[in-house]
Amino acid sequence: MVELFSRSLLALDIGSSSIKLMELAGGHQKKVRAMAYIPLPAGIVANGVIKDPAAAQEQLKDFFKANRIFPFGRRVCVTLSGNAVIIKRVALAPDKDKDLAEQAYYAAEQHFQHSMNDLEFDFYNTGSLNERGETNVVLVGAKREAIDGLMEIVHGNRMKIGVVETDVFALANMFEHNYGTSETIMALINVGASCTQVTLVWRGEYLYTREVAIGGNEYTRRLAEAMSVDAAAAEGTKIAVSNFTQDATEVVARQLSETNDQLVSEIQTTVAYYLQGADNAVPGIPFTNAFLAGGACRTLGFEAALAAALQVPVAILNPFQNVQVNHRKFPPEELSLDAQKYGVAVGLGLRSVGDKS
Ligand SMILES: Nc1ncnc2c1ncn2[C@@H]1O[C@H](COP(=O)(O)OP(=O)(O)OP(=O)(O)O)[C@@H](O)[C@H]1O
Numbered sequence: 357m358v359e360l361f362s363r364s365l366l367a368l369d370i371g372s373s374s375i376k377l378m379e380l381a382g383g384h385q386k387k388v389r390a391m392a393y394i395p396l397p398a399g400i401v402a403n404g405v406i407k408d409p410a411a412a413q414e415q416l417k418d419f420f421k422a423n424r425i426f427p428f429g430r431r432v433c434v435t436l437s438g439n440a441v442i443i444k445r446v447a448l449a450p451d452k453d454k455d456l457a458e459q460a461y462y463a464a465e466q467h468f469q470h471s472m473n474d475l476e477f478d479f480y481n482t483g484s485l486n487e488r489g490e491t492n493v494v495l496v497g498a499k500r501e502a503i504d505g506l507m508e509i510v511h512g513n514r515m516k517i518g519v520v521e522t523d524v525f526a527l528a529n530m531f532e533h534n535y536g537t538s539e540t541i542m543a544l545i546n547v548g549a550s551c552t553q554v555t556l557v558w559r560g561e562y563l564y565t566r567e568v569a570i571g572g573n574e575y576t577r578r579l580a581e582a583m584s585v586d587a588a589a590a591e592g593t594k595i596a597v598s599n600f601t602q603d604a605t606e607v608v609a610r611q612l613s614e615t616n617d618q619l620v621s622e623i624q625t626t627v628a629y630y631l632q633g634a635d636n637a638v639p640g641i642p643f644t645n646a647f648l649a650g651g652a653c654r655t656l657g658f659e660a661a662l663a664a665a666l667q668v669p670v671a672i673l674n675p676f677q678n679v680q681v682n683h684r685k686f687p688p689e690e691l692s693l694d695a696q697k698y699g700v701a702v703g704l705g706l707r708s709v710g711d712k713s
């Protein structure tokens with residue numbers, strides 16, 4: 357049978373240090389059809405904002421050319437993060453005069469503290485009610501300029517936008533696909549290059565997120581300063597000691613440990629803020645686990661420092677736990693060190709055209 361127009365979405369996670377490309381195929385049992393990591397020079401993307409879309413577009417074009425990928429006409433799923441997106445879970449009381457969409461829009465006007473003219477707005481109904489019988493709804497506002505930047509990259513490569521997603525929901529989808537849902541609150545922590553997103557989920561529902569402006573770049577910056585070396589050398593040392601291929605000197609160990617403490621303290625404050633009842637918190641649900649994703653979650657000592665502070669088990673997520681990978685194409689020894697980088701990309705790849713974004 358000839359299958360026309362049925363190709364899956366190409367997922368692009370455009371982060372501040374790299375673009376992660378993912379194409380998943382298959383029905384319920386997903387498998388990786390294509391996967392790639394495309395490094396980006398510093399300064400093109402920062403904190404979710406694409407500063408130089410033309411440069412990102414060129415990087416992607418070069419990659420397609422070098423790998424003989426023909427992207428023209430392909431539909432892609434892209435993601436928003438950082439300052440580009442506002443997410444808020446609210447509870448809406450039944451209102452016989454307004455439908456849910458109208459109520460959600462008014463709630464967003466009230467909560468976003470941003471002109472709605474500058475935002476694309478959407479919402480999703482979690483399907484659950486709170487203890488007062490109100491509907492739990494998640495409001496999402498995306499800054500137009502951020503979407504424009506993504507469009508430029510995508511259209512410049514003759515591709516089309518299929519779905520616009522957020523890093524936070526992509527990670528939550530990836531988690532549910534691989535690990536299922538839980539009756540307790542779980543923290544999903546994505547430690548990227550420029551920032552760290554802390555997201556709380558429960559029963560497969562989004563609860564709360566906050567972004568902390570510390571990521572892998574901060575470790576590298578501090579190491580470079582303390583060792584009086586350039587960023588590339590500091591980055592090399594950081595990765596080598598974190599992968600245990602090199603011993604950490606006292607200076608290196610101290611810098612990494614101090615940055616770990618700083619990041620861990622921000623994460624701890626975020627989780628505690630929600631659990632203490634802020635932001636429409638669901639009362640009385642225990643917080644039991646934290647899961648890590650993002651390239652920088654492997655930084656030496658981070659996982660242990662976080663577990664000690666949060667007092668719950670902490671584990672690095674495997675985005676391919678329930679996704680088949682051809683190990684001849686993607687050797688397990690490489691993937692075991694790098695899989696966590698693809699957390700968001702796998703979540704994006706799970707989306708299909710026509711899904712509500
Ligand atoms: N093995 C490792 N140990 C420690 N840090 C690592 C390792 N591998 C990658 N990193 C760091 O992870 C970061 C890149 O992670 P990731 O690809 O998730 O970020 P990004 O998506 O580009 O950034 P952001 O999401 O913040 O825009 C870099 O700072 C890099 O130094």
Ligand SMILES: [Mg+2]
Binds near residue numbers: 369370372548549
């Ligand atoms: Mg990222």
